Amino acid sequence: MNQSFIIGQYVPKESPVHALDARTKLVIVFFYVLVTFSAETLSSYLILFLFAAFGAVMSRVHPLFIVKGLRPIWFIIILTFILHLFIQRQGEVLFSIFGYAIYDQAVIQAAIISSRLFLLILMTTLLTLTTTPISITDAVETLLKPLKSLKLPIHELALMMSISLRFIPTLIEETDKISKAQASRGIDFRTGKWRDRLKAIFALLIPLFISAFKRAEDLAMAMEARGYRGDYGRTKFRELKFTSLDLIVFLIFIIIVIGFFYFNG
Amino acid sequence: MIEFNKVSYSYDKNSGNAVDELSMSIEQNEWIALIGHNGSGKSTLAKLMNGLLLPTSGTISVDGLSLSEDTYWEIRKKVGMVFQNPENQFVGTTVMDDVAFGLENLGVPREEMVKRVSAALKEVDMYSFKDQAPNRLSGGQKQRVAIAGILAIMPEVIIFDEASTMLDPNGKQELLETIKGLRKTKKMTIVYITHDLSEAAYADRIIVMNEGRQWMSGKPREVFQYQNELSEIGLEIPLISSIYAGMNEHGVKLEKEPLHMKELVDQLWKLSSKM
Amino acid sequence: MEIVFENVDFIYQPNSPFSHQALKDISLTIKDGDYAAFIGHTGSGKSTLLQHLNGILRPTSGTVRIGDFELTTKKNNEIKSLRRKVGVVFQYPEHQLFEETVEKDILFGPKNFGMDVEEAKHNLPTILEEVGLPTDVLQRSPFELSGGQMRRVAIAGVLITEPNVLILDEPTAGLDPRGRKQIMSLIDSLHKKKRMTIILVTHHMEDVLRHANQAFVLNKGELVMQGEPVEVFQEEERLRKIGLGIPEELQLINQLKQTLGLPITYLHQSPSELGKDIAKALHAGGNR
Known part of the structure; x- marks a missing residue:
C-alpha cells in the first residue's frame, strides 16, 4: 500500500482544528460541499479557497504532507480539466490544438469544475486528517439521533x-x-x-x-x-464537547457563507 | 456462590450431553481451577454459569438467584467472563473505550464511569495504556484490559475461560500475577478454566472434568497424586509433581506434596539439614 | 538440504519513515537432518527469519542458501520449486483450510506445484496415518472437524508434497497436553524416520531441550546465542535479561546445585528418572 496516500488517514496533532467538536466539523464540511456546488464566480471560489486554506494552516498538518498526500488526486483533477476543455463547445474559439478547437467558455468551465473537485477533496481530507474515525462515528450517531423516532x-x-x-x-x-x-x-x-x-x-x-x-x-x-442488549438503557462513555471555539468557528463560517452569496451574485 | 443441581446440557439432540447431570457448588471467595482435556465440557460449564447457555435440564443458582431467561441479565452483573481469544473480546477502539463498554450497557452515569474505568485500569496496571488502540497491545495486555472491563462492573465472580491458552509464557505469567494481585486486595470468587495443571496449582481447589461430569474435586496436592489416572484422561500433572513422584518412589518423603519449585527446594533443604 | 544465512539484513519498508530493521547481520548454518529450534519472544525477528526460508521474503542484503537455491536481493524464478522442498506449517494452520473436502484441501499443494496428483492421492492413507487421522475424514468438510483434527489436516497438506525441510511455527499452540504430545512425537518421527530437517519455533523451552539438537536465540533482530540446547540453557542469566526462561528441570538442577550442592547432570531423563537421580544424590549426602 502506498503510505503517502493520506485520504482517510488521521494525523494526531494538537491544533485548534483537532480540538473542534467532530459534529462542528462534520456540519461545516457538509454545508461547505453544498455551497461549493453553487459557486460560479471567481471571487466566490476565492472565498471558499481561503477558508479551506485557513483550515489547513490551523490544522498544523504540514502543507507539504497534504500536497504530497493528494498526489494521486492531482491526476484526476488534471484529467477532469482536460476532458472539459475538449468537451465544452460554447463561446468563442480561443485557439486550436491538434485540429480541436478550444473555446473560451470551455476554459472557464474546466477551471470551475476542477477547482470544485479540488476544494471538495481538500475539505473532506482535512476532516479525516484532524478527526479520529471513532469521533466521526460518534458525531454521525448524535447528529442522526432525531431519525431514531422513525x-x-x-x-x-x-x-x-x-x-x-x-x-x-x-x-x-x-x-x-x-x-x-x-x-x-x-x-x-x-x-x-x-x-x-x-x-x-x-x-x-x-x-x-x-x-x-x-x-x-x-x-x-x-x-x-458484558451485558450488551442493544440500545436499551445505555449510557455513553465517549462524549462530544461543544465549546466556545466551536461557536466562533461556526460564526466565521456563517460570515464566509454570507460573503460567498454576496459575491456569487 | 454458584450451585449446580443435576445440570445437563447438550448442543443438539442427536449428540450426547456436553455436561451430564452435574451437581457441584463453588463457595464465595474460592479460587477454583476447572480442568479437563479439550472437549471435556469445561467451557460449556463456564457458559452455563452466566447464562450464555441455559441448561437443558437441572437448575443453576448464582448468589441465591436461580438462573432463567428472566434473571440472566442480573446474573451477568454478578459473573464476569474473560474469554480465550484476546483479540475477539476487545470491543472498543481504545483501551478506555473497551473498559467502559460494560458500564455503558448497564447505563452507568458518565461521571461514575470515568472514575470506575480509571480505577479498574490502575488495578490491572494498564492505566498508562488508556489511550492505546488494541493492535498496539500484546496478548497478555489485552487480557488485562478484559479483566479491567469486568472489574469496572464490580462482579462477585470472574470466570477465565481458557484465558491463558493463546498467550505466550510471559503473557501467562502476567495473567496469573494479575489474578493473584486481585485476590490480595478484593474478595472475589475465581473460576479458572485451563488444561495446564501447573497453572491450576495456584487454585484453592481443583475440579477435574471428564466426559461432561465431575471426575474429581480436591486441593491441588490431593489431585496431583493421581498422576496415572489424570494422564489416562489426557492431562499431565506439573513437572515438579512428577519429579517428586519419582523421588518419593525412591524413599524421599516430604511433609507436604510440593506444588512448585520453591516448595520442593525449601523442603529438600530442611530435610537434608536433618540428615 | 543445508541452510546457510550469510550476513542477512532485512528491513521492512526501507527508505520510508516507517522503515524498521527486523534482521541484523544474521549468519548461521543449519545442517541437513538437523532439528533446529528458534527461540525469542514476539518481535524478536523469528517469523521474519522463517519467511526467508521459502522465499516469502527476500533479504535486503546478504544471502540465504537452501540446498542449491540461492536467495538474494534479486528475484528468483525458481521460488515455486523451493517452496515445494521447504514446507511451512504456520501458527494456527487450521485457519488456512478452505476446500469443500479434506481430500481436496490436502491435494491443494500438489496441484499448485504441478505434481502427479494421482500419485499424491495414492499416498493419502499413509499421510493420514502419520498425522493420526482416520481415512474416513477424506470426504468430509474440514470445517466439521474439531480444532485439533483441522490442524492435522493442515499439516497433512504440507507433508503430502514430501518436503526435505519442515518449518513449524508454534505447532502446539492452544492444544491440550495430549494433543501437544501427539504433535511433538509426530515431528520426532518425521525427523528420525523420514530424515527431514526440522525447524521449530516455540515458546516451550522444555520442547527445545527434549527434541532439538540445535538452538538459536534471537533478540531484537540479532542472533545472540546458538548451540546445543543444553549448552544454550546453561546461560540462564543472559537469557533472563532478554526476557526468556530456561526449562523447569534445568532450573531445578541449578537450584539444587546452589542450595544443596547436589551434583546432578541433565541427560535427557524423564521427570520420574530425574526424581530418582535427585533421591540418590540426596542419600549420598550431597557435597556439603
Missing part, C-alpha cells in the same frame, strides 16, 4: 461502524498471514491463467470469511456476557 437503527449502525474500524488492522494482518500460508502451498497470486488466479483469490477469501465469522461469533458472545 425507527431507523442509528445506534446499531454506529456500533457497526466503530467495530469495523476496530477490526480493520486485525483483518489486514489476517489477510497477510493467510496469503503467506497459501503462497507456501504453491499458490501464485500474481501470474498464471485467469482461472488459476481466480482460484487463488478463493483460497484467500474463504479462510478470511470463515475467520471473520468466527470472530463475529466470539465478539457477539463477549458483548452479551
Whole structure:
C-alpha cells in the first residue's frame, strides 16, 4: 500500500482544528460541499479557497504532507480539466490544438469544475486528517439521533461502524498471514491463467470469511456476557464537547457563507 | 456462590450431553481451577454459569438467584467472563473505550464511569495504556484490559475461560500475577478454566472434568497424586509433581506434596539439614 | 538440504519513515537432518527469519542458501520449486483450510506445484496415518472437524508434497497436553524416520531441550546465542535479561546445585528418572 496516500488517514496533532467538536466539523464540511456546488464566480471560489486554506494552516498538518498526500488526486483533477476543455463547445474559439478547437467558455468551465473537485477533496481530507474515525462515528450517531423516532437503527449502525474500524488492522494482518500460508502451498497470486488466479483469490477469501465469522461469533458472545442488549438503557462513555471555539468557528463560517452569496451574485 | 443441581446440557439432540447431570457448588471467595482435556465440557460449564447457555435440564443458582431467561441479565452483573481469544473480546477502539463498554450497557452515569474505568485500569496496571488502540497491545495486555472491563462492573465472580491458552509464557505469567494481585486486595470468587495443571496449582481447589461430569474435586496436592489416572484422561500433572513422584518412589518423603519449585527446594533443604 | 544465512539484513519498508530493521547481520548454518529450534519472544525477528526460508521474503542484503537455491536481493524464478522442498506449517494452520473436502484441501499443494496428483492421492492413507487421522475424514468438510483434527489436516497438506525441510511455527499452540504430545512425537518421527530437517519455533523451552539438537536465540533482530540446547540453557542469566526462561528441570538442577550442592547432570531423563537421580544424590549426602 502506498503510505503517502493520506485520504482517510488521521494525523494526531494538537491544533485548534483537532480540538473542534467532530459534529462542528462534520456540519461545516457538509454545508461547505453544498455551497461549493453553487459557486460560479471567481471571487466566490476565492472565498471558499481561503477558508479551506485557513483550515489547513490551523490544522498544523504540514502543507507539504497534504500536497504530497493528494498526489494521486492531482491526476484526476488534471484529467477532469482536460476532458472539459475538449468537451465544452460554447463561446468563442480561443485557439486550436491538434485540429480541436478550444473555446473560451470551455476554459472557464474546466477551471470551475476542477477547482470544485479540488476544494471538495481538500475539505473532506482535512476532516479525516484532524478527526479520529471513532469521533466521526460518534458525531454521525448524535447528529442522526432525531431519525431514531422513525425507527431507523442509528445506534446499531454506529456500533457497526466503530467495530469495523476496530477490526480493520486485525483483518489486514489476517489477510497477510493467510496469503503467506497459501503462497507456501504453491499458490501464485500474481501470474498464471485467469482461472488459476481466480482460484487463488478463493483460497484467500474463504479462510478470511470463515475467520471473520468466527470472530463475529466470539465478539457477539463477549458483548452479551458484558451485558450488551442493544440500545436499551445505555449510557455513553465517549462524549462530544461543544465549546466556545466551536461557536466562533461556526460564526466565521456563517460570515464566509454570507460573503460567498454576496459575491456569487 | 454458584450451585449446580443435576445440570445437563447438550448442543443438539442427536449428540450426547456436553455436561451430564452435574451437581457441584463453588463457595464465595474460592479460587477454583476447572480442568479437563479439550472437549471435556469445561467451557460449556463456564457458559452455563452466566447464562450464555441455559441448561437443558437441572437448575443453576448464582448468589441465591436461580438462573432463567428472566434473571440472566442480573446474573451477568454478578459473573464476569474473560474469554480465550484476546483479540475477539476487545470491543472498543481504545483501551478506555473497551473498559467502559460494560458500564455503558448497564447505563452507568458518565461521571461514575470515568472514575470506575480509571480505577479498574490502575488495578490491572494498564492505566498508562488508556489511550492505546488494541493492535498496539500484546496478548497478555489485552487480557488485562478484559479483566479491567469486568472489574469496572464490580462482579462477585470472574470466570477465565481458557484465558491463558493463546498467550505466550510471559503473557501467562502476567495473567496469573494479575489474578493473584486481585485476590490480595478484593474478595472475589475465581473460576479458572485451563488444561495446564501447573497453572491450576495456584487454585484453592481443583475440579477435574471428564466426559461432561465431575471426575474429581480436591486441593491441588490431593489431585496431583493421581498422576496415572489424570494422564489416562489426557492431562499431565506439573513437572515438579512428577519429579517428586519419582523421588518419593525412591524413599524421599516430604511433609507436604510440593506444588512448585520453591516448595520442593525449601523442603529438600530442611530435610537434608536433618540428615 | 543445508541452510546457510550469510550476513542477512532485512528491513521492512526501507527508505520510508516507517522503515524498521527486523534482521541484523544474521549468519548461521543449519545442517541437513538437523532439528533446529528458534527461540525469542514476539518481535524478536523469528517469523521474519522463517519467511526467508521459502522465499516469502527476500533479504535486503546478504544471502540465504537452501540446498542449491540461492536467495538474494534479486528475484528468483525458481521460488515455486523451493517452496515445494521447504514446507511451512504456520501458527494456527487450521485457519488456512478452505476446500469443500479434506481430500481436496490436502491435494491443494500438489496441484499448485504441478505434481502427479494421482500419485499424491495414492499416498493419502499413509499421510493420514502419520498425522493420526482416520481415512474416513477424506470426504468430509474440514470445517466439521474439531480444532485439533483441522490442524492435522493442515499439516497433512504440507507433508503430502514430501518436503526435505519442515518449518513449524508454534505447532502446539492452544492444544491440550495430549494433543501437544501427539504433535511433538509426530515431528520426532518425521525427523528420525523420514530424515527431514526440522525447524521449530516455540515458546516451550522444555520442547527445545527434549527434541532439538540445535538452538538459536534471537533478540531484537540479532542472533545472540546458538548451540546445543543444553549448552544454550546453561546461560540462564543472559537469557533472563532478554526476557526468556530456561526449562523447569534445568532450573531445578541449578537450584539444587546452589542450595544443596547436589551434583546432578541433565541427560535427557524423564521427570520420574530425574526424581530418582535427585533421591540418590540426596542419600549420598550431597557435597556439603
